[in-house]
Amino acid sequence: MSEKTTNMKVVEGSYAVAHAVMCCRPDVISAYPITPQTHIVENLSQMVADGDLDSEFLTVDSEFSALSVLIGASACGARSYSSTTSQGLALMYEVLYNVSGMRVPIVMNVANRAVGAPLNIWNDQQDAIGARDVGWIQIYAEDVQEAVDATLQAYKIAEDSGIRTPVMVCMDGFVLTHVYEPVHLLDKELAREFLPDYKPANILDPAHPMTFGAFADPSTFTEFRYQQFEAHQKALVKIEDVAREFEETFGRYYGGLLDGYFLDDAETVIVTLGSVVGTIKDAIDDMRSVGKKVGLLKLRSYRPFPVQALRKALKNANCIAVIEKDVAIGGEAGLVTDLKSAFYNSSIRTPIIGFVAGLGGRDITIKDIRKIVAKAEASRGRIESEFEFLDLRTEIL
């Protein structure tokens, strides 16, 4: 067993992520507990109390305060961390814009959960997809290992002097936060080599006074937004570079912006993000064994949305099915809408159909995946339905 494959432990997803955060050496952590994120910050609090992590751990009155505190900390040059979910992320909404607009590179794990009402603590991705336009980079993890690795990568992306943009590392609540599975915990020294200390060019310093996020009138506001837009374009390159650098140091790589599974010769391609990828891979194995050319495209980076990479990766498909755990009520859903818009002005005329499934913690099964593949195949001739609720229980309506 090589050095790179040792140190594998069976741990809870939340612990694994907390351990990864510890290896990132944040100077300030500020968080408010909320299911299913709680274990992440509980573990971090314990690490600070035990002296394993030299960090200022702030317990605050709300998620709004948690993230607001970090703006000040990050502007002072402190590497800053928080974690939240669902209603907590919703309560941060105003602050999310302030963070991205002030260009402070905060990293936050989002333990994806449904947003009430009705009250529901289980997993879907409505919370983060609903915050897709706030200017944060969003990376989605398939499993605990990816959540661990993406957390370390996130700081390297966020703190790049040309990017300076906050990152949400999204992991499905319970499915990943509460699962126990074997994980390569990060090596502290390798992590330090990979991610040096945070040394920003500009900080809040009484000796050299400066304002962050100053008032911008109509003569400059557009240009500040454009700079954020441009930073996301740069991040498209940086995310891939960091994933490759990570591979050199830690020996693991599973795509930068996106990853494929039996993608090259696939006729039907399923596009999705998050932990449902595992189930889809199993379903594809079954279908491949009987000669069905089905493939998967797993999106890692939802913001920035990798239009060119998606066009390239999906150019050979002859039908595309998007499955996602969010709904844009009054429209369709985040991923399918973005994918269609990415293709509209390209030469690709492949039918794209969208499925909402797994809302509020409902399991997405292999049977569900077979169903969407059948519907996608049928859409080659004529699209029956562009968008539907896959697992709708019509009998209780």
Place this chain on the structure above:
Amino acid sequence: MAIKAGSLVDPCSTLITKTGAWRTFVPVVDHEKCIKCSLCEIYCPEGCVHQEEGLFVPDLAYCKGCSVCANECPRMAITMVLEEK
């Protein structure tokens, strides 16, 4: 002047950021009527009324045209006039 990402600005940025463009009405001072009581300078919420060669005048780079000065003037020496731009 180039902007800095994150809207980072050095001190005294209000010297660069002029806000008078918000104005609809502009105060016009009749210096014949003015008794130099300085109430306009005291009450101006922008602090933009100042003296130039002994005469009280608003700094139009910052004056929002709120008409507080005209309202406070005991000699009705200030008239608010619709400004055409």
